[in-house]
Amino acid sequence: xxxxxxxxxxxxxxxxxxxxxxxxxxxxxxxxxxxxxxxxxxxxxxxxxxxxxxxxxxxxxxxxxxxxxxxxxxxxxxxxxxxxxxxxxxxxxxxxxxxxxxxxxxxxxxxxxxxxxxxxxxxxxxxxxxxxxxxxxxxxxxxxxxxxxxxxxxxxxxxxxxxxxxxxxxxxxxxxxxxxxxxxxxxxxxxxxxxxxxxxxxxxxxxxxxxxxxx
Numbered sequence: 001x002x003x004x005x006x007x008x009x010x011x012x013x014x015x016x017x018x019x020x021x022x023x024x025x026x027x028x029x030x031x032x033x034x035x036x037x038x039x040x041x042x043x044x045x046x047x048x049x050x051x052x053x054x055x056x057x058x059x060x061x062x063x064x065x066x067x068x069x070x071x072x073x074x075x076x077x078x079x080x081x082x083x084x085x086x087x088x089x090x091x092x093x094x095x096x097x098x099x100x101x102x103x104x105x106x107x108x109x110x111x112x113x114x115x116x117x118x119x120x121x122x123x124x125x126x127x128x129x130x131x132x133x134x135x136x137x138x139x140x141x142x143x144x145x146x147x148x149x150x151x152x153x154x155x156x157x158x159x160x161x162x163x164x165x166x167x168x169x170x171x172x173x174x175x176x177x178x179x180x181x182x183x184x185x186x187x188x189x190x191x192x193x194x195x196x197x198x199x200x201x202x203x204x205x206x207x208x209x210x211x212x213x214x215x
Contacts, residue, residue, distance in 0.1 A: 031089040039096035056191030060198035074203035086195040102159040
């Protein structure tokens with residue numbers, strides 16, 4: 001009798017674990033797809049603050065829809081996990097956007113200013129060159145090497161993450177450090193909170209609906 005009674009108990013305890021695992025897996029796939037779609041959205045749609053908040057709300061809604069589909073039992077732990085998922089999705093969108101921006105900056109640099117500063121392409125001066133010509137040749141090589149380093153530093157600065165954040169807020173004008181970073185951090189925080197609150201609110205609505213149906 002005891003073993004027979006223990007079978008339903010073990011089944012009832014393993015079911016929530018399976019639903020949480022399914023929720024985590026499906027949610028990871030859904031939010032990865034959402035992050036990629038958001039990163040490739042047209043620039044005119046990606047409005048400052050509004051677009052990240054809409055992304056966070058949609059992520060929270062998707063997480064709850066997946067939870068309902070797998071019959072997830074919501075709790076404080078699932079709300080914390082949802083918050084982490086939403087923040088990770090927003091960060092994924094930002095880093096994918098930065099990757100595409102950096103690739104475009106490098107292409108633009110290559111098209112507008114080909115690397116003419118490679119000193120390895122310079123030929124060695126002729127043996128019969130005078131000492132003055134050799135000195136001029138060496139000065140030219142040093143100038144080109146300096147120009148090459150300056151070009152690479154400019155490219156690294158513009159293609160870096162800080163350069164992307166400056167571009168991200170360029171519609172508001174030229175903002176010096178640390179304002180682009182602070183605005184981006186505020187966007188991420190506001191969007192994550194909005195999505196987490198929506199998930200939390202919907203979890204209560206789903207729980208109330210299920211209790212009413214049982215009663």
